[in-house]
Amino acid sequence: MDRMQALGTQDYRNALRLLCGASDAAGDVMSFAREGVADLSRLVASEITTLSICDPLRHTRRVLSNPEGAISAADRLCFDHYFSVHPLVRYHFSHPGGGAWRISDSLSQRDFCASALYNDYYRRIGIDHVVAVPLFVDEGLLVSFVLNRTGRDFSDRECALLDLVRGPLSAFYRLAQSRQPAPGGFAQLPLTRREREVLTWLAAGKTDREIAAILGASPRTVQKHLQHIYGKLGVETRTAAVMRAMELTLRRLAAHPGAGVQASV
Known part of the structure; x- marks a missing residue:
């Protein structure tokens, strides 16, 4: 079944409310990032939400995260160690037109929990379910909102909600950059x-x-x-x-x- 068929009227209202806030915050990148990571957590429940920028050439990730301090420097270094085998990174670089994608779309929960990535990284930050929402993908850059939580996986309806707002958020992100004042732009x-x-x-x-x-x-x-x-x-x-x-x-x-x-x- 098409994911969008699972959405109801209230889902569309909530998505519109988020996009109105993102539009208002598109005056600069930091305002957009702050609004985005906060509002996405309200649209789809998430314990840690990040704006993530992955560099495949350097095998590194930079993040803007909410809540503050949720991902330490040691955590980031650990993530970088598994960059090339991370299922979300691999999926979106190989499917640049793909939408919201969960780790469980690539691996069973049993296989994921048995992986070194989970035991070395996700276990330490207390997360066992992840979904990434790409804003831009090419051979040299992956920009995504990433939602993380424990206890229950992200549903098809929640992924449909994320896909619903993905296109406009990508456009607002680009608009925020175009408006970025000197010297930050x-x-x-x-x-x-x-x-x-x-x-x-x-x-x-x-x-x-x-x-x-x-x-x-x-x-x-x-x-x-x-x-x-x-x-x-x-x-x-x-x-x-x-x-x-x-x-x-x-x-x-x-x-x-x-x-x-x-x-x-």
Whole structure:
């Protein structure tokens, strides 16, 4: 059965309420992250909720988490040890268009509890059920909201709720990055002023022609700026450029966490 068929009127109302809050908080990345990890925990019960950024090249994860201090530095190092075999990381990198995915969708609970990942990491933080909601996936970056709890697994209805809000949350996240004020936003990237302007409008969803009209330039000039941006950020596509810029910004923001959110690198 299609997961969405399990949703009722109240589920849609709750999802709309969450998205209204996320929209209001999309003025900057930290506000969006703080609102997201708090409100998702209310939409779908979760003992630990994180905004997680996984880097497959470095086999590391950075997190913004709620409640604060739920994941220690030692916990993060332990997670990194199992990065390449983590079922959620592996699934979303191999299925970039996939939606909400539980560990139990990849492993039986018996096999999961017998794994080194569970006994070395999840047991120590008191968690035995996990679901990840991807916002963006490419070969170099995985950005997800991750919900963790103990006692009972996430139901199909709860996963349907998470899938319902996933697309808009991804768009709000990108919008929050495009609005990020200096010095926390694109101002500190290794780009010229004009390249930052192009990237900002790109993050806002504008086409080459629209950016050209806004900046008083030709579409060809905008395309040249984009090629320079791609080279400097080490990416090949428009979407990847925006997401890489978001990742670099979050690394800086992680050094100065906002109230109520743990930022970890």
